[in-house]
Amino acid sequence: MVRPRETSTEDDSPRATEHSGAHPTPSAPPTPFSRFLSSVRRGLLPGAGGTLVAAAGALLAVGCFLGLYVRPTSDDWCAGWKARDLGVLGITADFYTTQNGRIANAFLSGVVYGDGPAGIKILPTVITLTFTLGLVLLGRELVRLLGGRPRLLILIACALVVQALLYYAGPRAYQVLLWAPATISHTVPSLIGVWALLLAIGTVRHPRTAVRACGYTAAFLIAAALGTLSEPFSLVSGLLAAAVGLLVLPRLGLARTWRPFTWCLVWCSGLLCGLILLYTSPGARWRRAQQPAGESPLSAAGLRGTFDGWLHMWGTITGQWAYLGAAAVGVLLGLGCRLHAPARGEREARRAVPRHMLVALLLLPVPVVLLGSFAVALGLRSGYGPSGWTYARTWTSHLALMELALCGYGALLGDRLGRFTAGRRSAGGPPAGALPAGILAVTCVALASMAALVPEVQRLTTATVTRSVAWDAQDARIRAEAARGVTDVGYRPLYIGHLAEPFYTSRYERDWAAACVSKWYGVERIHRLRT
Secondary structure: OOOOOOOOOOOOOHHHHHHHOOOOOOOOOOOHHHHHHHHHHHHHHHHHHHHHHHHHHHHHHHHHHHHHHOOOOOHHHHHHHHHHHHHHHHHHHHHHHHHOOOHHHHHHHHHHHOOOOHHHHHHHHHHHHHHHHHHHHHHHHHHHHHOOOOOHHHHHHHHHHHHHHHHHOOOOHHHHHHOHHHHHHHHHHHHHHHHHHHHHHHHHHOOOHHHHHHHHHHHHHHHHHHHOOOHHHHHHHHHHHHHHHHHOOHHHOOOOOOHHHHHHHHHHHHHHHHHHHHHOOHHHHHHHHHOOOOOOOOOHHHHHHHHHHHHHHHHHHHOOHHHHHHHHHHHHHHHHHHHOOOOHHHHHHHOOOOHHHHHHHHHOHHHHHHHHHHHHHHHHHHHHOOOHHHOHHHHHHHHHHHHHHHHHHHHHHHHHHHHHHHHHHHOOOOOOOHHHHHHHHHHHHHHHHHHHOHHHHHHHHHHHHHHHHHHHHHHHHHHHHHHOOOOEEEEOOOOOOOOOOOOOOOOHHHOHHHHHHHHHHOOOEEEEOOO
């Protein structure tokens, strides 16, 4: 007698389970408290982003509003009358032949001052809006690189917080945001750099050769213009591009094609051409001839003095803890990548760059910022003497990169924390409230950094508005006197932002500020008004 074949009771396949009628053990229903925490997690991140947008946006809105109260001072007087009398091309030729050779700087000055004081009043708003858009687009690329979906509110919060710190956290807030000669020379180049980075990303990704050729051409022209716009930014961006170019050599495995290296090479070539054009200009030769003979900045004593100034510079920067707000808002950006990440297959498909390349590029800004700031300090000592490092408006060139790096590091940390928390929570690890507590903590740090800027914004508001009232009254009086045919008018210096005003020197013949004020008002001479 043949016994029937026994069926295994250990078969746990889906088909066996289906036929046997067995069902998996149902999970415990969510408790009201867990449902509450889930809703908190969903709404906490947008709430944190909205709060930071309101806080940082309010500070930036004050700066844009103060642009309406900006009045000429220091270099404004000279650029104003030259743009009015010579035109855009005339002031550009004047800078090239008799001033400093910065032809792109002169061209932008001619555009800004071409319509009188109106240009310097709207320039802070134009810079802020353009910078915000560029940073949002750049942040979107970073989020996609991390494998998440871009969240507009968090991206805007990052852009506004980074800008508020860039404008107000340093020792020369008026010069960085409101004084047009400094914003043209040192703030606008960082803005252009952000958009140039977006151009680089679009160029190396595009499949069509003709489009990439146009991108390379645009990169060369932009870099050449920057070479005649700002020497400090040219040094920092050139150092960054050279370092990135070495990292993305195809044989090192960080890039599969020569496109990124080609873009970096084109960018450095454009900067070099621009700097050569500036250095060999008649204006630059004249400016070097005005400097007293002294020790070479590359001598042992010169390098030692530069190093001391560089240490003082970083002592001032590291003494401002508010810069940590850039890292805090970056953590929010990274956490958003995890909370709103696509499925794994989609996430892997969105990654255009390997993880090790991302890590290498995020670590790269550390030596670039340090070496770039030393190069800036060296150039300042060469141009302005031992106290050159105190010209804090030039620090924007490396501070912008430092803040973007802090935000990037924060985003990477937030991404890691989100992964870790999600994995432990699924395994029954940390309590359900760990992630909301982390979001609240970094939001408080970012808000505290914004609150630390409020006193500086208050001082800036008081000084700017008070000076504008006094300036308008003096301007009306001087114009009335000039209309009556007075050739020697009284002028009372109205100081703001550590900038020069007429009578900064005892010798009137060497007082360039007084000479420019005279030309601005169409009189022969001005004298100091004591009351």
